[in-house]
Amino acid sequence: MINLLKSLGMYIFSFKKLKRVTFYLIGTGLGAGNSRYMPGTVGTIWGWALFLIFDYLFTDALLFAIIFFSFLIGVAASDFIEGEQKEKDPSKIVIDEMVAFWLVLFILPRGNDGLYIVQNSDTDFFLIQIQAFFMFRFFDIVKPWPTNIVDKRVSGGLGVMLDDIVAAFQTLIIFSIFYRFELV
Numbered sequence: 001m002i003n004l005l006k007s008l009g010m011y012i013f014s015f016k017k018l019k020r021v022t023f024y025l026i027g028t029g030l031g032a033g034n035s036r037y038m039p040g041t042v043g044t045i046w047g048w049a050l051f052l053i054f055d056y057l058f059t060d061a062l063l064f065a066i067i068f069f070s071f072l073i074g075v076a077a078s079d080f081i082e083g084e085q086k087e088k089d090p091s092k093i094v095i096d097e098m099v100a101f102w103l104v105l106f107i108l109p110r111g112n113d114g115l116y117i118v119q120n121s122d123t124d125f126f127l128i129q130i131q132a133f134f135m136f137r138f139f140d141i142v143k144p145w146p147t148n149i150v151d152k153r154v155s156g157g158l159g160v161m162l163d164d165i166v167a168a169f170q171t172l173i174i175f176s177i178f179y180r181f182e183l184v
Contacts, residue, residue, distance in 0.1 A: 019080075026095055027077035033094035041137060043094025044101050048133065051105045060106075067106060070099045071161055079157030089151075089160045097140060100164035104132050104171050132171060139167035 025031070032046040033039045054063055074095040081093055089096075111125045143151055143163065147170065151163040177183075 020084075023077040023080040026073055027081045027093045029094040029098050032098075033092035039091045039094055040097050040140060044097045044133065044137060044140075046094070047098030047101045048105065048129070050098070051102050054102075055105070055110060063106060067099060067102045070095070070102070071165070074099050074161050075157040077157070078160035082156065082160065088155070093160055096161045096164040099161065100140070100168040101133070101136055103165065103168045104136055105129060107172055108132055108175070132175060135175060136167060136171040139170045140164055143167070144170070 028034055029043045029046050032043045035042040054066060058066065077095055078089075078093050081090060082088065085092075108128055109125060139147060147163050147166045150166050151159065153159075154162050
């Protein structure tokens with residue numbers, strides 16, 4: 001019967017297939033990680049665009065919950081994809097870049113905040129986000145200490161996600177120092 005249904009182009013529902021498709025959609029950032037060129041950068045840009053939408057739609061408490069639960073789901077999706085690909089942190093996994101950059105953008109001043117670093121202008125907030133983007137990509141690609149330690153010593157989905165979170169905090173610390181001493 002199953003072979004007859006398959007030959008007619010009908011497929012039996014399978015939780016295994018649903019799990020695989022779901023984890024790949026999440027892990028690759030809805031396909032952004034399948035980019036032929038610079039999938040991590042493409043994933044970060046896609047994450048940035050999603051954050052702007054989320055920031056408009058949700059309160060800060062809900063936005064933080066989305067970031068937190070996306071981290072946990074990202075660990076599971078990354079672990080699954082690593083296991084299937086039999087490769088440590090395949091480049092197609094971009095949920096780590098997305099969630100880490102969401103954290104950066106969440107902590108940085110945004111257009112709807114009462115905190116003003118430079119001037120009260122949306123252009124300034126966009127400039128801050130651009131600078132944070134390049135700084136985050138630098139830390140994510142180069143992986144200086146302590147990011148490189150996390151990258152080497154923590155395995156599985158947690159390692160995939162955690163090294164980018166460390167890169168996010170490095171971005172925020174350096175960004176704060178630069179702004180504190182007016183270097184940017």
